[in-house]
Amino acid sequence: MQPFRIFRITAIAEAFSWTGLLVGMYLKHIIETTEAGVWLFGRLHGALFVAYLVATLWVARAERWSPWRTLFGLAASIPPLTTLIFERWVAKRRATPADSVAATA
Secondary structure, eight states: OOHHHHHHHHHHHHHHHHHHHHHHHIIIIISOOOSHHHHHHHHHHHHHHHHHHHHHHHHHHHTTOOHHHHHHHHHTTSSTTHHHHHHHHHHHHSOOHHHHHHHHO
16 A cells, blocks of 8 residues: 555544544543543544554655654644644645656656
8 A cells, every 4th residue: 555545544543533532531521421432532542643653654754755844744643633734735745646757757
């Protein structure tokens, strides 16, 4: 599978898991109804957080990102839903397949 595709999937999944964790924390700490959301989404988000970091490093190497872009990609995993913003930003700035073929020719 292509590194950018894995990166995109993990960026989206990480953001959804962040949302689930935030809802779980609201249910646990604000309305004090259940801890199930934190229990489930805490574990899921932890795994997807690590997967996103690995996917970011993989795509950074495969597409020869600058150290700054790589650092911003890794930092995007911390604030909620920022992986979506970063993924969209990077997707708009990627070379199209025609550009990369022309560059190698």
